[in-house]
Amino acid sequence: DAGVIQSPRHEVTEMGQEVTLRCKPISGHDYLFWYRQTMMRGLELLIYFNNNVPIDDSGMPEDRFSAKMPNASFSTLKIQPSEPRDSAVYFCASSNQNTIYFGEGSWLTVV
Amino acid sequence: DQQVKQNSPSLSVQEGRISILNCDYTNSMFDYFLWYKKYPAEGPTFLISISSIKDKNEDGRFTVFLNKSAKHLSLHIVPSQPGDSAVYFCAASDSTNFGNEKLTFGTGTRLTIIP
Numbered sequence: 357d358a359g360v361i362q363s364p365r366h367e368v369t370e371m372g373q374e375v376t377l378r379c380k381p382i383s384g385h386d387y388l389f390w391y392r393q394t395m396m397r398g399l400e401l402l403i404y405f406n407n408n409v410p411i412d413d414s415g416m417p418e419d420r421f422s423a424k425m426p427n428a429s430f431s432t433l434k435i436q437p438s439e440p441r442d443s444a445v446y447f448c449a450s451s452n453q454n455t456i457y458f459g460e461g462s463w464l465t466v467v
Numbered sequence: 468d469q470q471v472k473q474n475s476p477s478l479s480v481q482e483g484r485i486s487i488l489n490c491d492y493t494n495s496m497f498d499y500f501l502w503y504k505k506y507p508a509e510g511p512t513f514l515i516s517i518s519s520i521k522d523k524n525e526d527g528r529f530t531v532f533l534n535k536s537a538k539h540l541s542l543h544i545v546p547s548q549p550g551d552s553a554v555y556f557c558a559a560s561d562s563t564n565f566g567n568e569k570l571t572f573g574t575g576t577r578l579t580i581i582p
Contacts, residue, residue, distance in 0.1 A: 360510070387568045397469075398574030399511070399556060412569065447510055451568055458503075458510030 360459035374436040381450030473573035486544040490557030497559035
């Protein structure tokens with residue numbers, strides 16, 4: 357299996373622009389997670405899905421952030437409008453209730 | 468409020484010696500604990516875990532110790548090797564309420580093994 361696939365790997369965007377991060381989970385995994393990594397807070401869980409249904413979005417920072425999972429093989433995390441403080445590494449992960457497998461991350465820089 | 472704390476942002480250890488990484492937690496509902504390892508430009512990968520019914524779990528060079536009364540766990544790596552240089556994240560879950568899928572991570576400790 358190719359593992360969790362994220363795109364883009366790197367994104368530099370201007371403040372106010374919309375950013376869309378994409379994720380393809382490991383086939384057969386029924387949980388999908390979006391995490392954000394910053395120096396100050398480490399790895400923070402933003403939202404997670406079970407069988408494409410959002411279960412807990414309490415970690416989503418504010419209304420500018422939204423996530424969707426239209427089917428079992430695809431999810432998006434959208435930031436609109438983006439702000440410099442959103443600069444971080446965003447990880448997508450999936451699991452089969454045992455081990456969580458992470459993608460390589462999307463490095464976002466908002467200038 | 469950081470429920471999982473790794474108070475040492477970095478640690479340097481001589482090759483061949485023991486590396487000890489520490490983690491404290493505040494939520495008494497946490498009952499499952501994990502360590503993840505992360506290399507630069509890669510996602511975290513699972514290393515070892517322990518359930519709250521145990522106080523020790525060993526896997527090769529890696530041992531995790533859990534002290535529930537102190538709400539403290541540690542990861543021991545012995546002997547340390549240069550390939551162990553990475554950022555180590557401690558994580559915890561409240562499996563009773565959320566299952567093992569919802570993990571709370573610490574801020575990480577960067578381990579550097581000196582050849």
